[in-house]
Amino acid sequence: MSQQAGARFDRLVSIMHTLRGPDGCPWDREQTLASLRPFVLEETCELLDALDEGDMEALEEELGDFLFEAVFLAELCAEAGHFTIADAIQAVTDKLIRRHPHVFTPEGDPLPKNTTITSSGVKAQWDDIKAVERTEAGRPDRATLSGIPRALPALQRADLLGTKAAAVGFDWVRPSDVLDKIDEETRELRQAVEQGGLTSAEAEEELGDLFFAIANLARKIGIHSETALRKANDKFQDRFETMERAITAEGRAIGDLSFEDLDARWSAAKETTKARRDTKDGTKAS
Secondary structure, three states: OHHHHHHHHHHHHHHHHHHOOOOOOHHHHHOOHHHHHHHHHHHHHHHHHHHHHOOHHHHHHHHHHHHHHHHHHHHHHHHOOOOOHHHHHHHHHHHHHHOOOOOEOOOOOEOOOOOOOOHHHHHHHHHHHHHHHHHHOOOOOOOOOOOOOOOOOHHHHHHHHHHHHHHOOOOOOOHHHHHHHHHHHHHHHHHHHHHHOOOOHHHHHHHHHHHHHHHHHHHHOOOOHHHHHHHHHHHHHHHHHHHHHHHHHOOOOHHHOOHHHHHHHHHHHHHHHHHHHHHHHOOOOO
């Protein structure tokens, strides 16, 4: 299998090189590291969609697209004389061997199964090895919250910021403490809106504080906030589209209905989608 994967990967790299060559594709030849950024983000999101939906056929395709973006970026870096895709592969291979001393020898040979180290122990070991690597590379010690990409979705970045701060003892003791903080931020947001208006800088700041507190509550109770919000978005879209289809089937436009009528239709759509979801999950609707 590894030989087959290697041959196909080489073929992909060759195709990418041809696309960027003198007789290649004009669009591909125009791309830069900056211009590829939105495509990397788009392919990442499409891959996440396939993961969320559990669609293996879509996952296969999206993984291929995701891999292609990596090869594309590496090709541009190779042309500029920075590094090749082979260098990137070697770097991650060396890193995996180096940071899994409970699995591999320094030469990369598998060790006998280690039954003493736990998952949390592996994580701690990984962080310790990273710290040693930074020291050996002559890099100064990084601050506690460094290394978290600013380009991450805001909720995910909030989760990582809270996690790193908690690792050094800066955290709420109980989830109920975070709930109290959410109540406090809600009151401050209400006050900011009443005093400065809906679009004031103070309202924006307090709304951000509220989001951050909610993200930390999710972290505290073991729920991934970004995943939870994606599911809530999907649920809202499903209910809204169910409501809209029912209205359209009556020959009416959704914008022509009063709020009271829409609210009643929303409640009906809520029951419909819940029953559909329960049926799909193999449970009885209640």
